[in-house]
Amino acid sequence: MVPLSYLLRFIEEDAPFGDVTSEAVIPEDLNARAIIIAKQKGVIAGVEEAKALFEHFGVKVEVKKRDGELVEKGDVILALEGNARAILLVERTALNVMGRMSGIATEVRKLVEKVKSVNPKIRVAGTRKTLLKPIDKRALLIGGGETHRFSLSDAILIKDNHLALVPLEEAIRRAKEFSVYKVIEVEVESLEDALKAARAGADVVMLDNMKPDEIAEVIDALRREGLRERVKIEVSGGITPENITEYAKLDVDVISLGYLTHSVKNFDVSLEIIGRL
The missing domain is CATH 3.20.20.70 (Aldolase class I)
Incomplete structure (x- = not known):
């Protein structure tokens, strides 16, 4: 897995002084349930990296699809439960990492x-x-x-x-x-x-x-x-x-x-x- 310390740099870059939108409108103690889904067919990657990021911020993660698996459009990859602000803080970074890694993995597998x-x-x-x-x-x-x-x-x-x-x-x-x-x-x-x-x-x-x-x-x-x-x-x-x-x-x-x-x-x-x- 990519070191967590490396991944956290992306969070620090994305929210250097916190996520002001979530802090403004989401109650601090609100917990939520969320899923990450595939919007296309391909080879999923970055699952372990996304899991590590969410867990670092106290979010419970259930892995539905593992790195290297072929996924179809609509497949659930991760199920999340935890503090709503934490989920939203990590959201974009986790999706960026998974999106890039899965794009590479999908093309590599084809070739x-x-x-x-x-x-x-x-x-x-x-x-x-x-x-x-x-x-x-x-x-x-x-x-x-x-x-x-x-x-x-x-x-x-x-x-x-x-x-x-x-x-x-x-x-x-x-x-x-x-x-x-x-x-x-x-x-x-x-x-x-x-x-x-x-x-x-x-x-x-x-x-x-x-x-x-x-x-x-x-x-x-x-x-x-x-x-x-x-x-x-x-x-x-x-x-x-x-x-x-x-x-x-x-x-x-x-x-x-x-x-x-x-x-x-x-x-x-x-x-x-x-x-x-």
Whole structure:
């Protein structure tokens, strides 16, 4: 679960000096019953995060649908009982978290199923293209995807701007000298550089913005040199839900897509007060 301390920052941002509307019009000791429902079909996520937020403010929570479950429009996800002001204080933050996480998880699940119907061994991953990493990375996992790096500290990923300053083979040599524990991945955009990276001992070669026929050429060349089994192949850039199956037909290990987190389509969830207690 995303740490509660991280989630509470959203409450602090949303109500820095309290919820003045509820404090003005809702009696302090009024208790209420509420439900959170799905307004569309998809994979629900953020349930544990919403539960933790409500419980932090003393609201009793009954989980009706768990993270990763497929839900239909109208399904009840959470049932709530407690102080009405507390329910309303947390409402928008909880819905925002669930909506974003469920949107990501739903899209990831669709792509994972599409890819695995073609090639069961390929993994679908996100990228670091998000400012809400704890939430988005967990949503990727719930949807059945891979998180890729969580931060710059996790693995060595040598990209084009590194290679603009240091030659490819030297960059890999330096990375190997720096740590024997960190995975070394190199981003390349040509057959020549892919072979250089594999020969120099990269653990993962990312083929960036290459078309399927170009990727097939790289894989054939790696096989001819006996290098294909020494490296994992990741493909990224220009991949969409419409063309992802073309990439899934190839002998690659990972397909990564930044749009899973930088172009999230929010999942529609709603909180409804159903009465006083």
